[in-house]
Structures are given as structure tokens and as C-alpha cells.
Amino acid sequence: MAAAGWLRRAAAASMPRLPSGLPLIPPPPPAPLTEAQSLVVPGLGAAAGPAMELMAVPKKKVSKYKKGLRNGPKALKPVPVIVRCRCCGRVKLPHFYCCSGERGNPSESSS
Secondary structure, eight states, rough: HHHHHHHHHHHHHHHHBBBTTTTTTOOOOOOOOOSSSOBTTTTTTTSEEEEEEEEEEESOOHHHHHHHHGGGGGSOOOOOOOOOOTTTTTTTTOOOOOOOTTOOOOTTOOO
């Protein structure tokens, strides 16, 4: 930081001052560039000058821990291996045929 102090003192010493010790007011900024004078970036061509779109860039890398906290609720949930039939109440595997929705005992044939 010593270089910054030295640079600041050198800039202050080279600044022109009025006889009263106050610095001069800087001149107004230059006029804006016209369409013909617009800035052209060599690799991007003339069309990408002032209308160039910027992308969002993260400031820091997201750690594995933070990423896991964020994506934890998105994980696949364990599927129940054994379920009960809604009609007869017998234990069966999910998506397997049990009693085709008949109420009562499926072993009885009601024809």
C-alpha cells in the first residue's frame, strides 16, 4: 500500500493549483461519440460495439457442500417396496395385480 500513497502524493503534486492553493476545476468530459466514431472491437466486428450483450457470471465457485444443500430436496425419494391393496388390504408389490378393485375377499368368486 506504500506505492498507492506515493502515487497519490505524486498526482497531487503535479495537479495545477490556483494561487489560493485550491486545485483547478477539471474540464468538462468530451462529447459522446457519433455513430461513425463508435468503438469497434477487433474480434467482434462492427455490429457488436455498443449493443454487445453481457452474460451473468458467478462471483465465486459454489462448494460441494452448498451445492448439496441446494440440490438436496431435488433428489429421488425411495419407493416403498411393499404396499397394501386399497381394496382388500393384502400386502403386495407396487404396480402388481391383486384383486382388480373388487371389495371383499379376492379368493371368493362372486359369479
